Amino acid sequence: MTDPRTDEQPTDPWADIRPYHDDEVAEVLARLALDPELLDALTRFRLPRLSRLMPRLSRTLASIVIRREVRGVASVRDFQTRIAAYMQRMIRTTTDDFRVDGLEALDQDTAYLFIGNHRDISLDPAFVNYALYLAGRDTVRIAIGDNLLKKPYVTDLMRLNKSFIVPRSARGKRAMLAAYQNLSGYIRHSILEDNHSIWMAQREGRAKDGIDRTDPAIIKMMTMSRRALDRDMGVGEAIRELRLVPVSISYEHDPCDVQKARELHAIHASGSYAKGELEDIMSIVAGITGHKGRVHLRFGTPLAADFDSAEEVAAEIDRQVLEGYHLFPSHYLALEALGDAPELLDLSEVTDADRATFQARLQQVPAELREWWLAQYANPVRNRAGRIDG
Numbered sequence: 603m604t605d606p607r608t609d610e611q612p613t614d615p616w617a618d619i620r621p622y623h624d625d626e627v628a629e630v631l632a633r634l635a636l637d638p639e640l641l642d643a644l645t646r647f648r649l650p651r652l653s654r655l656m657p658r659l660s661r662t663l664a665s666i667v668i669r670r671e672v673r674g675v676a677s678v679r680d681f682q683t684r685i686a687a688y689m690q691r692m693i694r695t696t697t698d699d700f701r702v703d704g705l706e707a708l709d710q711d712t713a714y715l716f717i718g719n720h721r722d723i724s725l726d727p728a729f730v731n732y733a734l735y736l737a738g739r740d741t742v743r744i745a746i747g748d749n750l751l752k753k754p755y756v757t758d759l760m761r762l763n764k765s766f767i768v769p770r771s772a773r774g775k776r777a778m779l780a781a782y783q784n785l786s787g788y789i790r791h792s793i794l795e796d797n798h799s800i801w802m803a804q805r806e807g808r809a810k811d812g813i814d815r816t817d818p819a820i821i822k823m824m825t826m827s828r829r830a831l832d833r834d835m836g837v838g839e840a841i842r843e844l845r846l847v848p849v850s851i852s853y854e855h856d857p858c859d860v861q862k863a864r865e866l867h868a869i870h871a872s873g874s875y876a877k878g879e880l881e882d883i884m885s886i887v888a889g890i891t892g893h894k895g896r897v898h899l900r901f902g903t904p905l906a907a908d909f910d911s912a913e914e915v916a917a918e919i920d921r922q923v924l925e926g927y928h929l930f931p932s933h934y935l936a937l938e939a940l941g942d943a944p945e946l947l948d949l950s951e952v953t954d955a956d957r958a959t960f961q962a963r964l965q966q967v968p969a970e971l972r973e974w975w976l977a978q979y980a981n982p983v984r985n986r987a988g989r990i991d992g
Contacts, residue, residue, distance in 0.1 A: 615784065615787070615788075616766075616784065616787075616788045616791070618767070619766050619767040619769070619784070619785065619788060620761075620766050620788060621678065621743055621761050621762075621763075621764040621765060621766055622678065622758075622761045622762055623678075624676070624677040624678055624679075627675065627676060627677055627678060627680075627681065627762065628676065630758050630761075630762060631668075631672045631675060631762075633758065634668060634755060634758055634759070635665050635668045635669050635672075636665065637754070637755045637758075638661065639753055639754070639755055640664075640668075640753075640755035641660075641661040641664040641665055641668075642657070642661065643755075644664045644667075644668075645657070645660035645661060645663070645664050648664075649663070649664075671684070672684070678762065678763075678764060681762050681763065682731075682735075682741055682763065682764070685763065686732070686735055689728060689731075689732050689735075692890055692891075693732070696857075696890075696891065696892060696893050696894055697893075697894045697895065697896065697897050698854070698895050698896050699896040699897070700729070700732075700896075700897045700898075700899075701896075701897075701898050701899070702733040702736075702737075702898075702899045702900075702901075703898075703899070703900045703901070703926070704900050704901035704902060704903075704926070705733060705734075705737055705739075705901045707901070707903065708847065708901060708904075710738075710739060711797075712797070712845065713792070713793045713794075713796070713797045713798050713799045713800075713845065714793070714799045714800075714845045714846070714847045714904065715789065715793055715799070715800050715802070715824070715844045715845060715846045715847065716730060716742060716799060716800065716801045716802070716847050716848075716849045716901075717802055717803075717804050717816070717820075717846055717847070717848055717849065717919055718730065718801060718802070718803060718804060718848070718849035718850070718851060718923075719803075719804055719809060719814035719849075719850055719851060719923050719927070720803035720804065720805065720807070720808050720809055720814075721808055721809060721851060721853060721856060722808070722853070722856070722857075722858065722889040723750065723808065723882060723885055723886050723889060724886045724889060724890065725889050725890065725894075726801075726803070726851050727742065727744040727801045729851060729897060729899055730742060730801050730849060730851075730899065731744075731801075733899055734799075740798070740799065741764060741799075742764065742798075742799045742800055742801040743764045743765070743766055743792055743798055743799070743800045743801070744760075744763070744764060744765040744766070744800075744801050745765070745766060745768050745800065745801065745802040745803065746760055746765045746766070746767060746768060747767075747768045747770045747806065748767050748768065748769055748770055748771050749770050749771065749882075750882050751767065752879075756883070766785075766788060766792075766800075768785060769781035769782070769785065770806070782823045782826060783826050783827060783830070785823065786823055786824060786825070786826035786827040786828075787827040789802075789824060789827075789844070790827050790828060790843075790844065793843075793844050793845060794843065794844075801849070802820065804816040804817065804820065804848075804916075804919060804920075804923065805817035805820060806820075808862070810862040810865060810866055810978070811862075811866060811974075811977060811978060811981055812977065812978040812979060812980070812981035812982050812985075813981050813982075813985055813990055814850075814920070814923050814924065814927065814982070814985065815916075815920060816915075816916035816917075816919040816920050816923075817916070818911075818912035818913045818915070818916045819912075820916075821837070821841070821912035821915045821916055822837075822912045824840075824841070824844060824846075825837055825840035825841065825844075825912075828840040828843065836907070836909075836910065837909055837910065837911055837912055837914075837915060838906070838907040838908055838909035838910065838914075838915070839907045841905055841907070841909060841915055842904075842905065842906055842907035845904050846904065846905045846915075846919075847901060847902055847903065847904050847905075848902035848905075848918075848919045848922035848923050848926070849899070849900065849901055849902065849923075849926075850898075850899070850900040850902070850922070850923045850924075850925075850926035850927045850928070851897070851898070851899050851900075852897070852898045852927050852928040852929070852930065852982075853894050853895065853896075853897055854894065854895030854896040854897070854930040854931070854932050855892075855893060855894055855895040855932060855963065856894070856978065857888045857889050857891070857892020857893065857894060858885050858888050858889055858892070859975055859978055859979075860966075860967055860968075860971065860975065861881075861885065861888070862974075862978060863967065863971040863972075863974035863975040863978065864971055864974075865877075866974045866977075867970060867971050867974050870974075895930070895932070895959075896930060898928035898930075900926030900927070900928070901926075902922035902923070902925075902926055903922070905918060905919075924982075924985060924986045925986075927982055927986065929948075929982060929983060929986070931949075931951060931952040931953070931956035931957075931960065932956070932960055932979050933979050933980065933982055933983050934947055934948055934949055934952060934983060935949075935952060935956065935957060935960045935979075936960075936976040936977075936978075936979030936980040937979075937980040937983050937984070939964070939976050939980075940973075940976050940977070940980050943980075943983075943984060943987075943989065946983050946984065946987050946989070964976075
């Protein structure tokens with residue numbers, strides 16, 4: 603609506619963080635087809651020899667391919683429909699089974715704030731989206747940290763795929779507070795005004811050690827904008843309005859498990875880990891292309907208003923995430939290999955084939971990383987049993 607006093611369109615308070623709108627898609631796709639960094643990345647990946655010998659020609663070919671792939675894409679839905687075809691192929695070639703529970707209990711036409719455990723940078727929300735797509739429901743808007751958006755073309759691709767930006771690089775307490783207030787407002791607007799569901803991780807970064815735990819600071823951020831309007835409103839009521847639903851995802855095999863073990867080992871040995879410039883992108887590629895075995899996704903139940911603090915909300919999310927987390931043979935076999943909690947073992951569904959696969963994967967892990975590798979799989983069993991402190 604135009605302001606009659608200025609005859610100008612009102613500003614979009616979330617223009618810098620929200621997903622792209624349909625009327626922005628054509629311009630973004632045209633920009634991507636000419637982006638030299640994207641073209642170079644594609645040619646290095648698909649045409650490495652040609653990209654070295656004839657870089658200009660390889661970029662031209664990549665640009666032609668991009669234009670061909672997005673021909674007829676005029677909306678975000680069109681773009682995601684193209685992605686769905688790749689998702690189907692990925693599931694067919696890299697997973698042995700994909701199962702979904704709990705979605706049937708959620709209203710088809712209601713927006714929810716899905717809060718999930720976080721194991722894979724791109725696949726966790728991608729599997730949520732695919733489950734929604736198969737059920738004929740609208741896909742989610744995905745929270746993604748700005749630390750992953752170091753290249754303009756990555757930002758464009760993510761925002762085309764309905765991602766919105768979580769500010770993690772703002773400098774100074776006042777700037778960070780303003781950024782999170784704005785983000786909180788966007789989340790509330792998406793759920794209550796746009797009736798559009800959102801997916802967020804339960805904490806910043808992946809649970810590389812296999813310990814799924816919600817950060818109460820995430821809960822406080824979600825309620826900031828509502829409680830700014832009504833300072834007497836409790837956390838529980840603000841959360842109830844957002845229709846928060848915990849989501850569990852479990853992978854039988856994690857394609858990034860060795861890299862996670864290497865990072866955990868480095869932090870333990872030297873106190874720090876220096877991440878490579880393109881390491882997050884490489885993790886995304888490894889997660890998509892690597893074998894995952896069986897994958898299980900579980901949607902929980904919406905949280906009510908009977909919570910007095912962010913910590914209580916976080917505890918309920920944790921309870922539902924752990925209850926819904928499917929424990930595969932790989933989890934129990936890792937715990938058995940570590941040998942420290944035999945009373946928690948349940949090997950009733952472990953087959954000889956499961957054991958052989960597990961041993962073959964373990965043999966590929968460098969000796970100094972094996973304890974960290976095994977812990978990633980064993981910790982969900984310990985966590986559900988209440989054996990992990992903190």
